[in-house]
Amino acid sequence: MIWLSWRQQRLETLIIAALLAALAAAFVPAGIHVADLFAQQHLARCVDRQNEACSFAIGNFANRAGFLRSLVEGGWLNLIPGLIGVALAAPLLLDLENRTIRLAWTQSVTRRRWIATKGIVALGTVLAAGAAFSLLFTWYQRPFDRIWGHWDEFGFEGIVPLGYVLFGLGLALAVGVLLRRSAAALVVSFGAYVAARLFVQSWLRQRLVAPLSATWGLHASGPNVSHAWVITEGPSDRAGHLFSGSSNVVQSCARPGPNGAKGLDPACMSRHGAGFTHILYQPASRFWEIQGLEFALFGGVAVILIAFAAWRVLRTD
Numbered sequence: 001m002i003w004l005s006w007r008q009q010r011l012e013t014l015i016i017a018a019l020l021a022a023l024a025a026a027f028v029p030a031g032i033h034v035a036d037l038f039a040q041q042h043l044a045r046c047v048d049r050q051n052e053a054c055s056f057a058i059g060n061f062a063n064r065a066g067f068l069r070s071l072v073e074g075g076w077l078n079l080i081p082g083l084i085g086v087a088l089a090a091p092l093l094l095d096l097e098n099r100t101i102r103l104a105w106t107q108s109v110t111r112r113r114w115i116a117t118k119g120i121v122a123l124g125t126v127l128a129a130g131a132a133f134s135l136l137f138t139w140y141q142r143p144f145d146r147i148w149g150h151w152d153e154f155g156f157e158g159i160v161p162l163g164y165v166l167f168g169l170g171l172a173l174a175v176g177v178l179l180r181r182s183a184a185a186l187v188v189s190f191g192a193y194v195a196a197r198l199f200v201q202s203w204l205r206q207r208l209v210a211p212l213s214a215t216w217g218l219h220a221s222g223p224n225v226s227h228a229w230v231i232t233e234g235p236s237d238r239a240g241h242l243f244s245g246s247s248n249v250v251q252s253c254a255r256p257g258p259n260g261a262k263g264l265d266p267a268c269m270s271r272h273g274a275g276f277t278h279i280l281y282q283p284a285s286r287f288w289e290i291q292g293l294e295f296a297l298f299g300g301v302a303v304i305l306i307a308f309a310a311w312r313v314l315r316t317d
Helices: 002-008 010-040 052-063 067-074 076-087 090-098 101-105 111-140 142-148 151-156 160-179 182-207 247-252 266-271 284-314
Strands: 212-217 229-236 254-256 262-264 276-282
Touching: 010 052, 010 067, 010 076, 010 111, 010 142, 052 142, 067 076, 067 151, 076 111, 076 151, 076 160, 076 182, 090 111, 090 160, 090 182, 111 142, 111 151, 111 160, 111 284, 142 151, 151 160, 151 182, 151 284, 160 182, 160 284, 182 284, 247 254, 247 266, 262 266
Parallel strands: none
Antiparallel strands: 212 276, 229 276, 254 262
8 A cells, every 4th residue: 555655646756856856956066165165265253253354255255155045045945845745745636536546445445544554655755855855955054054044044944844845735635625626726725835934934933932122222232133033123212113204314313423434413313213223133042942833833734734634535425
């Protein structure tokens, strides 16, 4: 039964393997290049250090990192875990649509055994593919993470890609057992996956753990947020209410400094309710905590969806 299940999903597995191999062929040389560049420019000395020389060196490093860096920053690769999960639901959905499950259940295979075997093979494959995706990008990101921290490419690293692939699989199975049309189910479930990822990334993630905040005067120093996830930052009043006025106020409060450069007059900015700087952020130390919470969120929903799909199949006439 396990061998049969593997044979039925081998096309999808080969497509995913080819996709991951293509990513590795592109990103492994790029990762070696950026690691060598990081070492050649001695950027380890600039970690947690802010000065003009380090700023120049880091800027040069970013410019020479290669075009794949812009592809990662664009966020399009966030779709790949969803594609992996949705694709590996296709064999089971095709069985349901074509009603070939009825034939399987007449061959001394119980419904529970059929569902369990299909599920184990699909789950094992999606988790292996998700782990390969995560390992590749966690390795590629190491030089960038040392400079800027892990937050920028949160969805590519750690354990959350495993939650994403499970969520994609669960969505496709749940939608598929309801629609009984594999093509429509794959399209709908992938659209729902993208919508859920956007919602979590743009709104929910920053609220999984209450963010920290700080407010300080214009000429005072605030907290070190070099590796933190800065959610909001801007001029504010003493209570931390962000300034909502126009840029004309900032221009009117600009004063020439001792070296000729313009600075902001704190008294002038205070009169307009903007004499302080306010920041809302998640510190670097919370990266793994939020990784765990987001993985639990997507993985938990995936378990519910997969259980629902199994229950519906067991009730199939």
